[in-house]
Amino acid sequence: MLRDYLERDGFAVRCEYDGLSGADAALSGHYDIAVLDVMMPGLDGFQTLARIRTASTMPIIMLTARGDDADRIAGLEHGADDYVPKPCSPRELAARLRVILKRLQKQAASDTQAAQPLIAGTLKLWPTLRRAEDNGTPMELTSTEFGLLEVLARHVGHPVSKADLSTEAIGRPLTRFDRSIDVHIHSIRNKLKPLPDGRSRIQTVIRKGYQLISG
Amino acid sequence: MLRDYLERDGFAVRCEYDGLSGADAALSGHYDIAVLDVMMPGLDGFQTLARIRTASTMPIIMLTARGDDADRIAGLEHGADDYVPKPCSPRELAARLRVILKRLQKQAASDTQAAQPLIAGTLKLWPTLRRAEDNGTPMELTSTEFGLLEVLARHVGHPVSKADLSTEAIGRPLTRFDRSIDVHIHSIRNKLKPLPDGRSRIQTVIRKGYQLISG
DNA sequence: GCACCGCGTTAAGACGTGTTAATCCATCGC
DNA sequence: GCGATGGATTAACACGTCTTAACGCGGTGC
Known part of the structure; x- marks a missing residue:
């Protein structure tokens, strides 16, 4: 009934x-x-x-x-x-x-509202879901890797200093001889498809930091 | 219908x-x-x-x-x-x-205002992409070279003092006996196609600085 | 002419970053 | 507790870039 x-x-x-x-x-x-x-x-x-x-x-x-x-x-x-x-x-x-x-x-x-993704070219980041896609295929990122990429994505097209990356993504001020950021960036680069011109999507701006490319 | x-x-x-x-x-x-x-x-x-x-x-x-x-x-x-x-x-x-x-x-x-290149004659610069083209062919510039060229391009047709170039592109005031800029300009010149008349696209304005030619 | 200045050019050394591997640390299942 | 696992950090070396130093050259003022 x-x-x-x-x-x-x-x-x-x-x-x-x-x-x-x-x-x-x-x-x-x-x-x-x-x-x-x-x-x-x-x-x-x-x-x-x-x-x-x-x-x-x-x-x-x-x-x-x-x-x-x-x-x-x-x-x-x-x-x-x-x-x-x-x-x-x-x-x-x-x-x-x-x-x-x-x-x-x-x-x-x-x-879903919160799930408005950060977009940088073919890269999409859902911070609330801690999920990342490159070109539609999901990326397997560790927590810190995601954090770093998120901070970079929030400043697409502009360099972010390692000091800022450290405090914002890892939550700790950058100390002398601290190479953590560099190593993490390296592993993110390995997981990220390169640009059409063969360069990495993450460019290093010497003595300034790193910059995510928007294209 | x-x-x-x-x-x-x-x-x-x-x-x-x-x-x-x-x-x-x-x-x-x-x-x-x-x-x-x-x-x-x-x-x-x-x-x-x-x-x-x-x-x-x-x-x-x-x-x-x-x-x-x-x-x-x-x-x-x-x-x-x-x-x-x-x-x-x-x-x-x-x-x-x-x-x-x-x-x-x-x-x-x-x-994406990324897509707005700085243009000076045959030279195109996309700062957010950190990408440079001369005459359609991409240039391979180091980080500081790109920075210098960008500052010059933002003042096409006008000389830029070495002091300004140093602070804006390298992020450090120019000191006495500092010849860094000159050396970088030299290597940029090598990577840049010359003007039709054979001169370099970067002209030196003595005691004033360097100037990117718009033609 | 001569000393000086400004810049071009080159090369060597200093420095920053890339890369890899080892070590440390936290977490988890037993 | 224990080892196993995975990730973060540290250490070490390699490499490319930046800076410094040195020399050359033309122009300028004396």
Whole structure:
């Protein structure tokens, strides 16, 4: 019955009739949200909830007997996102689904918001994700390498002094005879595709520092 | 119909027939601009607009009923870039698309103002790329050589004192008996094609400094 | 003419950076 | 605890660039 109503309401629904197969379906990655009845054969709602939570943070709504505050509280404490007292109107369930999905969307959006990449030519950096791509292929950078590249990228086309690189990317002032930066730059260069003209994307500006090329 | 026309006009078009899939397509990152009909099944145009805007600042054009100022204003207020009254001629839509895309391009270009070379005759310098061309062939300059040439190029046709060259290009005041500049200029001259009349492109203005010839 | 100055040119030495390998350090699973 | 692992740092050497020094030459003022 719920399925029919929800589908008419624009949701794509899949039903499973015991906890185990429900958990499997939920973890298949094809769905945005799970609705669990507390009363189920095999694993009950709480066991299923726990099983899904071991591997996923997807939103989960519990269907509980009306007025059963104990169940409700237990569910929320174990990681459910909401509960709906049963029997419930399909309308109400649909509304709650929408609220939770919208909340999720917003969050994803604001996550993506932060994810405006830094761009320097074919190079893209997502600082919040600590992810870097060169020419579409992901780069495998260590943490400090990413930090250095990020600082360079924030000043594309202009040299950045080793002192600044050290304080901003490594969080420590540059000391005499400190060659760390040079070594890190070297390994970044090895991981970075060269420019069309064969030069490195990171140019050294002698006695000034390093400069990321924008082209 | 619009699709046919736009494709003949050189655009690569993808059509979706409801708001949700339209938003997905728009956010896929494969497209430069979105055109939304206000009247759509599923999410309507405004909902779709909002959805795209949560994650992207891509340009969006709304197709609204002719004369419906309310729709128009609502669209623009919610982040649309332009609107086109419907029914509209494909010509008009194409024209607006081009205007907006051109505006976007310009902006991208000025962001990359890398692409503005310093020019002195056959000599071109891209400071942000640290790249130099003479007569179309790339020059192999050391870091300080590039710096010196850049400073000279910023004052084409006028002499630049050695003191200025030293502070601006090497970052150090000129001291007595310092002949560094002269030596560097010498090696730049060797790498630079001479003028048609055989003279060097870098002229020495005695007791004043050096001057890059604009011709 | 002569001493001096400014610059051109060259070469040797000083210096900064590239590169590699060894060492140190933190983390993790047992 | 232990070793294993991976990354950061240090050390050492190689190399290219910058600076310094030296000499040459033309111009200038005495």
